[in-house]
Every structure is written in C-alpha cells, then in structure tokens.
Amino acid sequence: SQQGEEDPQALSIQEGENATMNCSYKTSINNLQWYRQNSGRGLVHLILIRSNEREKHSGRLRVTLDTSKKSSSLLITASRAADTASYFCAPGGQGGKLIFGQGTELSVKP
Amino acid sequence: AAGVIQSPRHLIKEKRETATLKCYPIPRHDTVYWYQQGPGQDPQFLISFYEKMQSDKGSIPDRFSAQQFSDYHSELNMSSLELGDSALYFCASSWGREALSGELFFGEGSRLTVL
Numbered sequence: 001s002q003q004g005e006e007d008p009q010a011l012s013i014q015e016g017e018n019a020t021m022n023c024s025y026k027t028s029i030n031n032l033q034w035y036r037q038n039s040g041r042g043l044v045h046l047i048l049i050r051s052n053e054r055e056k057h058s059g060r061l062r063v064t065l066d067t068s069k070k071s072s073s074l075l076i077t078a079s080r081a082a083d084t085a086s087y088f089c090a091p092g093g094q095g096g097k098l099i100f101g102q103g104t105e106l107s108v109k110p
Numbered sequence: 111a112a113g114v115i116q117s118p119r120h121l122i123k124e125k126r127e128t129a130t131l132k133c134y135p136i137p138r139h140d141t142v143y144w145y146q147q148g149p150g151q152d153p154q155f156l157i158s159f160y161e162k163m164q165s166d167k168g169s170i171p172d173r174f175s176a177q178q179f180s181d182y183h184s185e186l187n188m189s190s191l192e193l194g195d196s197a198l199y200f201c202a203s204s205w206g207r208e209a210l211s212g213e214l215f216f217g218e219g220s221r222l223t224v225l
Binding site for chain 1: 114141143145151152153155158160165166168198200202204206212213214215216217218219221
C-alpha cells in the first residue's frame with residue numbers, strides 16, 4: 001500500500017460553499033478511498049472508487065479519479081458546519097492495510 | 111449495527127509501565143489493524159492480523175506486541191512506556207476478502223497518556 005498526499009493541508013470556507021480537496025499518489029492502485037475524521041474520533045469511511053471508475057457520487061460527496069494523472073478529488077457540495085473535519089485519502093493496492101497522509105483539515109464556518 | 115469496540119477509551123500510565131489495549135472487531139470480520147495517531151499527526155499503521163496470524167507490520171516499536179485471539183479480538187501490549195507513546199490508538203477491522211479492496215471500519219480509539 002502507498003500513502004496518498006492530500007492538498008490543500010487546510011481549507012476554510014463558509015457554510016453553503018463547496019469544498020474541494022485533492023489527493024495524489026505514486027503507483028497504480030486497485031481503488032482509492034476517502035475517510036473523514038472528526039477531532040479525537042475514529043476515521044469514518046466516506047466513499048470508495050475503483051480504478052476502472054472515473055466518478056462516483058454519494059449524497060453531497062462527489063469523487064473523481066484520474067488514473068493517468070494518479071490523482072483523485074473529493075468535492076463536498078453545500079457544505080455544513082458539521083462537515084468540519086480532517087479528510088484523508090487512502091490509495092488501495094495489494095493487501096488490506098491503508099496508509100494515510102496528513103489529510104486536509106476542513107473548517108466550515110457558519 | 112455493531113461497530114468496532116475498543117477498550118479502554120482512556121488510559122493514563124507512568125513512564126516505564128505497561129499498557130494493554132483491546133479491540134473487538136465487527137462480528138464476522140477476521141482482519142484487525144492497529145494504528146497510532148500522535149497529536150496533530152496522521153494515523154500510522156502499526157500491525158495487522160488476518161485469521162489470527164500477523165499479516166503485515168508497519169512502524170511498530172519492538173516494545174510493542176500484539177496478537178489476535180480465537181474469537182478474533184486483538185490486544186496491543188505496550189511495555190516500557192515512553193512519553194512519546196502518548197497517542198490515540200485506533201483499531202480497524204475488515205472481512206478478509208474485502209481487505210484487498212474494501213473499506214476499513216474504525217473504532218473510536220483508545221487515548222493513552224504517558225506521564
């Protein structure tokens with residue numbers, strides 16, 4: 001497994017705005033997952049996109065994957081204060097363990 | 111739905127003491143992962159078990175050991191504790207087959223403070 005690199009490291013927006021965070025990785029993957037972590041809490045799985053998929057939606061979340069550029073993006077639409085959290089991407093390859101980067105710290109102001 | 115259970119949720123120890131953390135995976139999950147997250151740090155993979163055998167090893171100190179029992183729960187044993195061991199320790203579980211390409215289910219973590 002490899003580590004994804006999230007960008008930006010921190011993002012501050014107003015409630016109702018969209019939030020976009022990006023993830024880059026180095027080698028080929030089977031899938032890529034996004035997780036959310038509220039401060040001091042466990043990580044929560046948000047969405048998994050497989051290497052043969054280009055886009056996936058789940059509620060207000062939209063994830064894209066560009067395997068040619070080895071990058072993914074997570075879009076949260078109409079953000080809410082409750083979306084304030086750290087967001088991690090985790091490229092998945094052979095084996096079950098996931099390696100997490102430093103994440104994107106999202107702050108949504110009411 | 112049942113989630114991953116970790117105990118204790120909070121633990122305070124002195125330097126050089128020993129601590130044991132427990133993890134109870136989601137029923138029917140046979141794979142357990144341990145992560146350590148220091149203050150302001152990203153979660154670091156420590157070790158994992160599949161069907162009671164160690165399946166992968168990360169940056170786990172030699173002072174730490176872990177095992178998975180016949181009922182699939184796992185314990186992380188930490189000896190000669192150091193101040194730098196203060197962290198949130200997460201356990202995650204998955205079903206073996208899905209572990210190759212599936213999601214991990216995390217517990218709420220055990221917060222260890224070493225004084």
